[in-house]
Amino acid sequence: MTAGHLPLSGLRILDLTWVGAGPITTKVLGEYGAEVIKVESRTRPDPLRRTPPFAPGGDPLEASGYFADRNAGKKSVSIDLNHPRARDLVLRLAAVSDVCAQSFRPGTMERWGLGYEDLIVARPDIIYLAMPMQGETGPHAEFSGFGATLVALCGLHELCGFPDREPVGTGTNYPDHVPNPMHAAVAVLAAVMHRRRTGEGQRIELSQLESTLNVIGPGIEAAALGDSPHRDGNRVKYASPHGVFPVSGDDRWIAFGVMSDDQWLELVDECRIPALADESLRTLPARKDREDELEEIVAAWTAGQDGDALAARLMRRGIPASPVRNASELLDPASSLRARGAFEWLDHPVMGSSVYSAPTARLSRTPGRLSSPAPLLGQDTDSVLLDTLGMDAAEFEDLRSAGVLD
Amino acid sequence: MTAALAHLSVLEVGDDSGAYAAKLFAGLGARVMRAVLPPTSSIDGLNVDPDPVVEGFLHRSKTTVILPVDPEERTKALLEMIEVADILIESGPPDVLARFGIPSSHPVLDRIDLVRTRVSPYGLDGEHALDPASDLVCSASAGFLSLGGWPDRAPTRAFGDQSWRMASLYAAVGSMVAILERDESGIGQQVDVNAQEAVSTALENSLQYYDLEHVERRRTGAGYSEAGSGVYACADGYVYVMVGRLSTAQGWVNLLNWLDEEKVEGASELRLPNWTDHTFRQSDHAQTRFREIFDAFAKDRPKAELYVEAQQRNIAICPINSPDDLLESDQLRARNFFVHSGDATFVGAPYRLSKTPWVLEPSVSEVQP
Numbered sequence A: 001m002t003a004g005h006l007p008l009s010g011l012r013i014l015d016l017t018w019v020g021a022g023p024i025t026t027k028v029l030g031e032y033g034a035e036v037i038k039v040e041s042r043t044r045p046d047p048l049r050r051t052p053p054f055a056p057g058g059d060p061l062e063a064s065g066y067f068a069d070r071n072a073g074k075k076s077v078s079i080d081l082n083h084p085r086a087r088d089l090v091l092r093l094a095a096v097s098d099v100c101a102q103s104f105r106p107g108t109m110e111r112w113g114l115g116y117e118d119l120i121v122a123r124p125d126i127i128y129l130a131m132p133m134q135g136e137t138g139p140h141a142e143f144s145g146f147g148a149t150l151v152a153l154c155g156l157h158e159l160c161g162f163p164d165r166e167p168v169g170t171g172t173n174y175p176d177h178v179p180n181p182m183h184a185a186v187a188v189l190a191a192v193m194h195r196r197r198t199g200e201g202q203r204i205e206l207s208q209l210e211s212t213l214n215v216i217g218p219g220i221e222a223a224a225l226g227d228s229p230h231r232d233g234n235r236v237k238y239a240s241p242h243g244v245f246p247v248s249g250d251d252r253w254i255a256f257g258v259m260s261d262d263q264w265l266e267l268v269d270e271c272r273i274p275a276l277a278d279e280s281l282r283t284l285p286a287r288k289d290r291e292d293e294l295e296e297i298v299a300a301w302t303a304g305q306d307g308d309a310l311a312a313r314l315m316r317r318g319i320p321a322s323p324v325r326n327a328s329e330l331l332d333p334a335s336s337l338r339a340r341g342a343f344e345w346l347d348h349p350v351m352g353s354s355v356y357s358a359p360t361a362r363l364s365r366t367p368g369r370l371s372s373p374a375p376l377l378g379q380d381t382d383s384v385l386l387d388t389l390g391m392d393a394a395e396f397e398d399l400r401s402a403g404v405l406d
Numbered sequence B: 001m002t003a004a005l006a007h008l009s010v011l012e013v014g015d016d017s018g019a020y021a022a023k024l025f026a027g028l029g030a031r032v033m034r035a036v037l038p039p040t041s042s043i044d045g046l047n048v049d050p051d052p053v054v055e056g057f058l059h060r061s062k063t064t065v066i067l068p069v070d071p072e073e074r075t076k077a078l079l080e081m082i083e084v085a086d087i088l089i090e091s092g093p094p095d096v097l098a099r100f101g102i103p104s105s106h107p108v109l110d111r112i113d114l115v116r117t118r119v120s121p122y123g124l125d126g127e128h129a130l131d132p133a134s135d136l137v138c139s140a141s142a143g144f145l146s147l148g149g150w151p152d153r154a155p156t157r158a159f160g161d162q163s164w165r166m167a168s169l170y171a172a173v174g175s176m177v178a179i180l181e182r183d184e185s186g187i188g189q190q191v192d193v194n195a196q197e198a199v200s201t202a203l204e205n206s207l208q209y210y211d212l213e214h215v216e217r218r219r220t221g222a223g224y225s226e227a228g229s230g231v232y233a234c235a236d237g238y239v240y241v242m243v244g245r246l247s248t249a250q251g252w253v254n255l256l257n258w259l260d261e262e263k264v265e266g267a268s269e270l271r272l273p274n275w276t277d278h279t280f281r282q283s284d285h286a287q288t289r290f291r292e293i294f295d296a297f298a299k300d301r302p303k304a305e306l307y308v309e310a311q312q313r314n315i316a317i318c319p320i321n322s323p324d325d326l327l328e329s330d331q332l333r334a335r336n337f338f339v340h341s342g343d344a345t346f347v348g349a350p351y352r353l354s355k356t357p358w359v360l361e362p363s364v365s366e367v368q369p
Helices: A021-031 A065-070 A086-095 A116-122 A147-153 A179-198 A208-215 A217-224 A261-271 A284-289 A291-302 A307-316 A327-331 A336-340 A381-388 A393-401 B016-027 B052-058 B071-083 B135-141 B162-185 B195-202 B206-213 B249-261 B267-271 B284-298 B303-312 B323-327 B330-334
Strands: A012-016 A035-040 A075-078 A099-102 A127-130 A202-205 A242-246 A253-257 A321-323 A343-348 A352-357 B009-014 B031-036 B063-066 B087-091 B115-120 B190-194 B229-234 B237-242 B317-319 B339-341 B344-346 B365-367
Touching: A012 A021, A012 A086, A021 A035, A021 A065, A021 A099, A021 A179, A035 A086, A065 A352, A065 B206, A075 A381, A086 A116, A086 A381, A099 A179, A116 A127, A127 A179, A147 A208, A147 B237, A147 B317, A179 A202, A179 A208, A179 B162, A208 A217, A208 B330, A217 B052, A217 B323, A217 B344, A242 A291, A242 B135, A253 A307, A253 B135, A261 A307, A284 A291, A307 A321, A321 B135, A327 A336, A327 B206, A336 B195, A352 B206, A381 A393, B009 B016, B009 B071, B016 B031, B016 B052, B016 B087, B016 B115, B016 B162, B031 B071, B087 B162, B115 B162, B135 B162, B135 B195, B162 B190, B162 B195, B190 B195, B229 B284, B237 B303, B249 B267, B267 B284, B303 B317
Parallel strands: A012 A035, A012 A099, A035 A075, A099 A127, A127 A202, B009 B031, B009 B087, B031 B063, B063 B365, B087 B115, B115 B190
Antiparallel strands: A242 A253, A253 A321, A343 A352, B229 B237, B237 B317, B339 B344
16 A cells, blocks of 8 residues: 555545535545545635634635635635536536535536436446435425524424423534534445445435434334423433533533442432432432432532532542533643544645644544645636646636636 | 445444444445343443333344353354454443453454444543543533533533434444455454544534634524524424524515515514614514514414425425424425334435445344354
């Protein structure tokens, strides 16, 4: 193996995805060596380029930390997909690509003449990934939506929060960040595996709704059995007490769960509260029956204590515990995640140094890497068209002057 | 049609944190064996949800092998299964395999073509590697928990042990990359997935907010800090409405037109000039007044009906579905998403591959080694 060779080296991805899930999918594949060519344009940039937070100064399209993190390691080609001559250019890029990924509303690619049936004429063994919100078929296929609506649609919003209030959701567009991009990456890798063995490409349809339903699958299947789950704060059936309790400081909290009856005895010994020494509380069902009361007692005990010190004491007794960390703590030089290398600071020509999530799955022999910061819009148009496509300079200039390379 | 991973054998040992990765492999056609202890034995530190519905979902289509009671026999049985596995998924504390009877120095783990995927809460080494962990605690230590919930109450977890699902998803990706590399080199490798790190990738833009603007993102409740954005009640639950600052101005106008058509009391007030000012819409008065007007409109309309008509009118109103709503969804039904087996209904595939489709069998089989 040559130095720097990565498992997906030689795999070229034509990336027409934007915003959340799609760009993370292609970023992860790029971490392991795939060449990702992101197509956007100045008239139709990835909306995340205009989404905060921003580095100070510079071109407003080149300063978003949100965009940067999701697009590290990619090349950027600027093509106005609405231009009549764009179709031919994209088909030529598809012809030299192994994977084409897109996350538009169903029918958008087809209207440009760039649907799967068009692409396989250009590249018969291409792997085509479509990531529509609710699939490419069905009565709601063309309904519009975005991250927050997906959380609501999929049931997660309804199932998160306290039972005495309206549902609160996850606080983020969670399906966009992990379930959908990782499911998509698994599907693409499976298709790559199949193509390497058979020479056959294929079409992948990832309905973001159906993908997300898989990470809350047991809740859906319980409902089908007539035992529909309901939001229950931080409680779970398998442990008690199991919650998030106040500690000293402004809006500071500790999370812990008593996962067994033995751990309960350890907690009782640690806190030495007479009411908890009640022998009738030594079984999980008994504690579940009195959970309101227990949580009130535990919260009174934790309040005013130092979260780190309390978590350390509980863990020494075998009880899983952690202060509720925030971003500044994760990025602190003393954090264990930072020590592991979970975050990298890359030097971007406009933004300067800013933080990115590093490759998460650590492969011992061929570790992933962030090869470059997020690309400037169109920074690779010349090299991709002239070198990768072998386009002559006259045609290139013609396309540029015609406004195709916006 | 041939399944994409039909040529692979996977062995799963440990807890729920790696179980979903093995399930994905089973769905792609790999032969997945899951080694479990006999009912008379137990190991501390494993996170296993005992709910049979959870177990049925996570382990569908796997062959569960109940290991012998006798420690020597157990080790022998496990070694035999490791010897024929392409991918070994170990999940739980980093020494989980030793707890099952196979020390980390055992030569079976040195097999040159073995892909050894190790899912742990806090990594394989370091001062926290052996700390006790749970889904909730991983969510807290990774910062995810800080973003969920109401500002006036404790942070609130995401439903369904999402820390373990995220760890599994990264484990699946890493394992498949390692197999693709092995196809070329003939050499396997270790895939180390730290659940806390996996969860830290779900923080949206929180890390960048702090890094670039020194702003600490916190939980904001259901998100409505402006009239027209957030959660509103309807006849059979709630809808998520987004016609405020983050939506298009046209969506707001379309909603006003709809309220007028329905002759909703007070709707004409929303056309006064001050309602075009986002600052005004963020005031308590505006939020309360909008809620009164919208509640009057939505109180007799079910969420599914509101959704369909809002889409036709280009208004961002979305149902907050419950699991029961999803089981009745016209969209999911039209796409035959759910799998029916006898009286049972199972969640369908997370993706659809045209040439190598999902092959999950509805049952879990159990064998003795």
